[in-house]
Amino acid sequence: MIRDPNRIVDELVSDMRTAFGTHLLGMVLYGSAVSHEFRPGKSDVNIALVLDDMSVELLEKGGSVLRGWVRRGMAAPLLFTPGYIRTAPADYPVEFLDLKHSYRMLFGDDPFSSITISRSGLRRQCRREFVGMVVQLRKEFIRYGDSPQILADVLEKTVHALLPLFKAIVLLHDRKIPNSKTELIAVVEDLFGLGASVISEVYNRSNGTVTDGSTKGFDRLLRIVENIAEYIGAMPEVPEVPVFSGEESPLVPVDR
Numbered sequence: 001m002i003r004d005p006n007r008i009v010d011e012l013v014s015d016m017r018t019a020f021g022t023h024l025l026g027m028v029l030y031g032s033a034v035s036h037e038f039r040p041g042k043s044d045v046n047i048a049l050v051l052d053d054m055s056v057e058l059l060e061k062g063g064s065v066l067r068g069w070v071r072r073g074m075a076a077p078l079l080f081t082p083g084y085i086r087t088a089p090a091d092y093p094v095e096f097l098d099l100k101h102s103y104r105m106l107f108g109d110d111p112f113s114s115i116t117i118s119r120s121g122l123r124r125q126c127r128r129e130f131v132g133m134v135v136q137l138r139k140e141f142i143r144y145g146d147s148p149q150i151l152a153d154v155l156e157k158t159v160h161a162l163l164p165l166f167k168a169i170v171l172l173h174d175r176k177i178p179n180s181k182t183e184l185i186a187v188v189e190d191l192f193g194l195g196a197s198v199i200s201e202v203y204n205r206s207n208g209t210v211t212d213g214s215t216k217g218f219d220r221l222l223r224i225v226e227n228i229a230e231y232i233g234a235m236p237e238v239p240e241v242p243v244f245s246g247e248e249s250p251l252v253p254v255d256r
C-alpha cells in the first residue's frame with residue numbers, strides 16, 4: 001500500500017527513467033494523489049507517461065518495472081505520445097479536463113499546458129456518457145436487483161464515474177471547478193436543485209460507511225442520471241469555443 005504519494009516520487013521517477021530511458025519525455029502524477037483527499041488503501045495513485053515510442057518492444061522493456069509498482073498499489077499508468085495529447089482532447093475532453101484540473105509534473109516538460117477543451121466537445125461527450133450510463137444502470141438493476149450488496153457496489157462505482165462528468169457540467173455552467181469532490185457534488189446538486197441527494201449519501205458512505213443498496217436508493221440515482229442526460233440533450237449546440245485552454249481560461253478559472 002502506498003500511504004503517501006509524495007514519499008515515492010523520487011523512486012518512481014528514477015525507476016521510470018531507468019525503464020524507458022530517453023524515450024520518456026514527461027511524467028505526471030494526477031488525481032487524488034495530488035490532493036488533500038488522498039486516502040491510503042482507498043484512493044488510486046495515478047500517473048501518466050509521455051513516450052516518443054509506443055512499440056511493444058519498449059513497453060515490454062518497461063513492463064516489468066510498471067508491474068512492480070502496480071503490485072505496490074499504483075494504478076496502471078496512462079501512456080501517451082505527444083501527438084496523441086495534441087489530438088485526443090477533441091474526442092475525450094472530459095477525461096483530459098479531469099486530468100488537467102489536478103496534476104503535478106514529476107519529470108520533463110508539461111505536456112498538458114497547451115491543451116484546449118471546447119464547450120461543444122464537453123457537451124457532446126457528457127450527453128453520450130450520461131445516456132450510456134442510463135442504459136448501463138438499467139442493465140445492472142435487471143441483473144443484480146435482488147442483491148443489495150452488489151447494488152451498493154454499483155451505486156458507489158457510478159457516483160465515482162460521475163465526478164469527471166460533473167467537472168464538465170460545472171464548466172458548461174460557467175462555474176469554477178471546486179477543489180474537493182464533496183464541494184463538486186454540492187455544486188451540481190445546487191445547479192439541478194437536488195438538495196443533499198443520494199449522490200452525496202453514496203459518496204460519503206463510500207468514504208467510511210456501508211452504502212445502502214436498496215431499490216429505493218438505486219431508483220433515486222437512476223432518476224437523477226436520467227434527468228441530467230435529458231437536460232444536456234436539450235442544451236443548444238454552441239460554436240467550438242474553448243472553455244479551458246493552456247492559459248487559464250478567462251471565462252472559468254480552474255484551481256490546481
